[in-house]
Amino acid sequence: MSEKQDSVVTNFSMLILLMTAMTVGLILLGTIISKITDTGPDPMEVAAADARIEPVGRVALTDGTLFIAGSMATQAKPVEPEPEVEVAAAPVVMDGEGVYNTACTTCHATGLAGAPKYGVAADWEARLAQGIEVLYDHSLNGFQAMPAKGGFAHLPDDQIKLAVDYMVTAAK
Ligand code: HEC
Structure with a gap:
């Protein structure tokens, strides 16, 4: 090997050494900087x-x-039971007049749809002749334009009958 070749090898080795040192240095620098600036997860x-x-x-x-x-x-916070709610109040018990005023007056006070009018004897004569049981039956179950229970299906049968009695009494 000539002297010229020797110096080239030496220079080249020095260059490689320098670059290696720089690489290590940069890696260290980067690690340090990231340590300093790391504030934990956002x-x-x-x-x-x-x-x-x-x-x-x-x-x-x-x-x-x-x-x-x-x-x-298991057995996480116990669930409070829903408070019992009183839904169905006792059914309101009405007399014949009360039921009539609630469920029948719309048609039977005015003669709507051909309904026999309350207190008008002539309207009731032929109907009374059928007998009270037929009138009860037609009131409870409906009869032509007369809706069953006057459309108040929740009313008990005996209350509807009281209303029939109330109308029949007024028709005599
Ligand atoms: C929506 C209107 C309407 C309501 C509300 C109504 N009625 Fe009538 N009612 C009629 C009509 C119309 C007739 C006549 C039916 C026919 O003869 O064609 C009738 C007829 C009757 C008759 C005679 C039935 C017969 O056989 O001749 C009775 C009794 C009667 N209604 C009772 C009641 C009572 C009691 C109530 C209330 C609970 C009531 N109605 C509510 C329309 C009504």
């Missing part, structure tokens, strides 16, 4: 990730067992 991103992995469903049993997305967390 709280916004953490919150967003928590929202994404939130369980899709929770089922609470009345005994306090809480199911969260298929897994079972």
